[in-house]
Amino acid sequence: MRLFLFLLLSSILLAKTEQKNDSTLFDNITYRGDIDWITQSYLIAPADKNPDNITTAANLEATYKKNNLRIHTKVRLQQDLNDLESGAKDTHRSYARIDELYSQYEYDNGQALIGKSLRFWGALEVRNIADVFNPYDLRADPFEKRKLGVINAEYTRYTETGELSFIVQLYEQARDMSAYPYVYYYFPKDIKYSKDLKTQSGQYRPNIYVKYSDSLDSEYALDYTIIFQNGYDSQRYYTTHLTVNNEIETNEHAYLVNKFITYDTLVIGATLYKLEAIFTDVLNNDEISDYTHIGLGLEHTIPQIYEEADLGLLAEYYKYTTLENSKRNDLQLFEVFQNDLFLGLRYTLNKGDDSSIIGGGIFDLDYSEEVYYFEYNTRIADTYKIKFDYRYIEPSKNRPTVFNLMGRHQRISLKVGYYF
Amino acid sequence: MLKIFILIFFSINLFAITNQEVANRCETVMKGFKSSQAEMQMTLINANKQRRTRDMSMMTLESNSGNKSLMTFLSPADVKGTKFLNHEHLNRDDDQWLYLPALKRVKRIASSSKSGSFMGSEFSYEDLSSFNPKKYIFKGDAKIGMLNSKKVYIGERIPKSKNSGYTKEISYVDTKNFLIQKVDYYDRKHELLKTATFDKYKKISGKWRVAQMTMVNHQNHKKTILKWSNEKIKLHLRQKDFNKRVLKK
Numbered sequence: 001m002r003l004f005l006f007l008l009l010s011s012i013l014l015a016k017t018e019q020k021n022d023s024t025l026f027d028n029i030t031y032r033g034d035i036d037w038i039t040q041s042y043l044i045a046p047a048d049k050n051p052d053n054i055t056t057a058a059n060l061e062a063t064y065k066k067n068n069l070r071i072h073t074k075v076r077l078q079q080d081l082n083d084l085e086s087g088a089k090d091t092h093r094s095y096a097r098i099d100e101l102y103s104q105y106e107y108d109n110g111q112a113l114i115g116k117s118l119r120f121w122g123a124l125e126v127r128n129i130a131d132v133f134n135p136y137d138l139r140a141d142p143f144e145k146r147k148l149g150v151i152n153a154e155y156t157r158y159t160e161t162g163e164l165s166f167i168v169q170l171y172e173q174a175r176d177m178s179a180y181p182y183v184y185y186y187f188p189k190d191i192k193y194s195k196d197l198k199t200q201s202g203q204y205r206p207n208i209y210v211k212y213s214d215s216l217d218s219e220y221a222l223d224y225t226i227i228f229q230n231g232y233d234s235q236r237y238y239t240t241h242l243t244v245n246n247e248i249e250t251n252e253h254a255y256l257v258n259k260f261i262t263y264d265t266l267v268i269g270a271t272l273y274k275l276e277a278i279f280t281d282v283l284n285n286d287e288i289s290d291y292t293h294i295g296l297g298l299e300h301t302i303p304q305i306y307e308e309a310d311l312g313l314l315a316e317y318y319k320y321t322t323l324e325n326s327k328r329n330d331l332q333l334f335e336v337f338q339n340d341l342f343l344g345l346r347y348t349l350n351k352g353d354d355s356s357i358i359g360g361g362i363f364d365l366d367y368s369e370e371v372y373y374f375e376y377n378t379r380i381a382d383t384y385k386i387k388f389d390y391r392y393i394e395p396s397k398n399r400p401t402v403f404n405l406m407g408r409h410q411r412i413s414l415k416v417g418y419y420f
Numbered sequence: 421m422l423k424i425f426i427l428i429f430f431s432i433n434l435f436a437i438t439n440q441e442v443a444n445r446c447e448t449v450m451k452g453f454k455s456s457q458a459e460m461q462m463t464l465i466n467a468n469k470q471r472r473t474r475d476m477s478m479m480t481l482e483s484n485s486g487n488k489s490l491m492t493f494l495s496p497a498d499v500k501g502t503k504f505l506n507h508e509h510l511n512r513d514d515d516q517w518l519y520l521p522a523l524k525r526v527k528r529i530a531s532s533s534k535s536g537s538f539m540g541s542e543f544s545y546e547d548l549s550s551f552n553p554k555k556y557i558f559k560g561d562a563k564i565g566m567l568n569s570k571k572v573y574i575g576e577r578i579p580k581s582k583n584s585g586y587t588k589e590i591s592y593v594d595t596k597n598f599l600i601q602k603v604d605y606y607d608r609k610h611e612l613l614k615t616a617t618f619d620k621y622k623k624i625s626g627k628w629r630v631a632q633m634t635m636v637n638h639q640n641h642k643k644t645i646l647k648w649s650n651e652k653i654k655l656h657l658r659q660k661d662f663n664k665r666v667l668k669k
Contacts, residue, residue: 032500032521070669106669120524163665215664217507221515223528223664265528269513272530301530304585307640308537350537352464352472354499382472382496419497 033060036417046407050181054081074100091182093139099149110157116149123263123274124297127337130263130276132234138177162214169207191248198253207231227261256283272299289324312346339366353379367396387415439558439575445598453627456480458651467641487550488662519667535585541644542635571595
């Protein structure tokens with residue numbers, strides 16, 4: 001908290017220093033945001049869990065930009081209506097949170113950043129194996145891929161066409177999880193999640209990243225990124241214990257790794273070929289094995305398949321492998337994409353309302369699980385976005401996968417967003 | 421009689437100009453802005469005359485090997501901050517990236533679908549790329565005709581790219597200043613698909629720049645008007661201002 005206040009005050013001070021007399025502070029601020037109303041109804045839901053939920057959320061972003069200085073903040077507010085009826089229906093999904101607050105300074109051949117920020121690392125569409133920087137929010141709908149901001153400092157040096165970054169994550173944060181009645185609570189009802197994060201070397205042990213990105217400007221265009229990480233792994237494991245009140249409690253554990261990451265996109269004609277891969281060398285941990293995770297994908301677009309509409313064909317394959325059999329396996333680590341194939345379609349209407357339809361299936365080749373989904377996105381009156389989505393999950397019948405623990409379910413969801 | 425015929429024959433040939441020469445002159449007239457920065461407003465008009473507007477800002481860097489441009493979307497609100505970076509190439513597909521601010525994601529785009537609609541408008545990506553004669557095949561001499569009381573060269577050009585959405589384009593070029601006034605685009609079935617009208621040009625720092633153009637689609641009866649405003653040129657923009665990394669700034 002002290003570090004956060006320090007960052008906030010530093011940002012204001014930097015902004016004041018950059019300010020000239022001929023303009024006010026507010027002249028250089030831009031903002032954007034949205035207020036969303038999301039209703040989800042589970043046609044098939046696990047017993048005892050809430051059969052529906054209505055969530056109101058707001059995302060507010062403001063950016064101050066003056067000369068080479070940029071200060072950015074992003075705040076998210078969320079209220080699940082079930083939480084207003086405290087008691088058995090409480091999902092623990094209501095909060096106000098600062099996701100980003102950072103200062104960024106641009107030099108002639110580089111840039112520096114300090115503060116809380118979100119980053120995206122990846123190339124694939126369904127699961128981004130390489131996107132390890134920010135932890136995923138366990139109170140969000142898992143299909144939204146919402147992430148938590150991370151306090152870090154970065155220095156980037158630009159090369160002619162690429163960039164080399166040194167990033168230090170300053171604090172390993174614990175994360176909240178939704179409570180049992182929410183469909184996407186992953187543990188049985190009698191196991192309570194404790195936010196107390198267990199770490200191998202303390203929460204202030206820094207995470208270090210060295211990242212290099214570049215593009216090859218040849219007949220076949222290639223964007224590539226390689227990253228080395230030393231610090232806490234984005235994969236976590238859980239243990240349970242009895243509390244003094246005789247309740248079963250589970251904790252998240254963070255362990256140290258050396259990690260090698262790459263994500264790349266190759267363009268040949270109308271097809272994108274994508275790769276995300278990691279090799280993780282786990283440092284001194286009896287529970288967790290070294291592992292590899294590879295994702296391969298392709299995206300081919302057929303333009304103007306009907307009038308102005310384009311059709312995108314998507315295929316992705318994921319393989320997760322632990323390298324030591326005596327340690328926890330993919331099931332015990334809740335890894336969903338351990339041997340999975342995704343096949344999907346994206347139909348973009350190319351109309352003024354930016355309507356699109358996305359649909360597909362994810363097939364687990366080891367545990368006979370199937371996930372089907374369909375999304376329709378459109379815009380109304382230039383300020384409202386509508387998203388309708390349908391999902392069906394058929395979990396494994398005899399293996400304790402994440403979907404098996406959550407239970408079979410079918411849901412429809414409608415999101416109406418007001419943007420400003 | 422023979423003398424008159426010979427005189428007319430030589431006169432015609434003396435003043436004849438090939439389509440290639442017209443195109444080269446068009447390029448010369450528009451070339452030399454070095455770099456530019458402008459605000460753009462795109463108005464989409466559907467067959468029922470309903471209007472929607474889109475606002476953008478755009479930076480362009482002129483280059484002999486293909487221009488580079490960075491477009492930032494300002495409205496509608498849900499796409500505010502989305503950026504589109506394009507590196508044009510004369511002999512291969514352009515390099516294109518899209519930045520999605522909500523996800524902080526830079527996404528590579530396969531640019532081979534040049535004929536695809538740009539932001540739901542009647543403009544395709546290839547309509548918005550810079551005019552360069554090397555992208556076309558020209559044959560024969562330009563014809564002379566009239567367009568809105570202006571004397572114009574009328575000529576045919578055929579896109580070289582196999583990914584072009586057009587089989588033929590007919591351009592109408594002002595004979596006085598070599599500014600393109602109109603282009604008719606023919607689709608893959610060789611039918612008239614669209615007409616671009618260059619409604620307004622502005623001279624900025626001694627260079628002609630397009631200030632407004634309208635694209636009418638004859639097949640779906642939709643129309644898009646594109647207006648440039650507050651344009652500045654020769655801004656000393658550099659190659660590095662159009663690197664992929666600028667998308668995240």
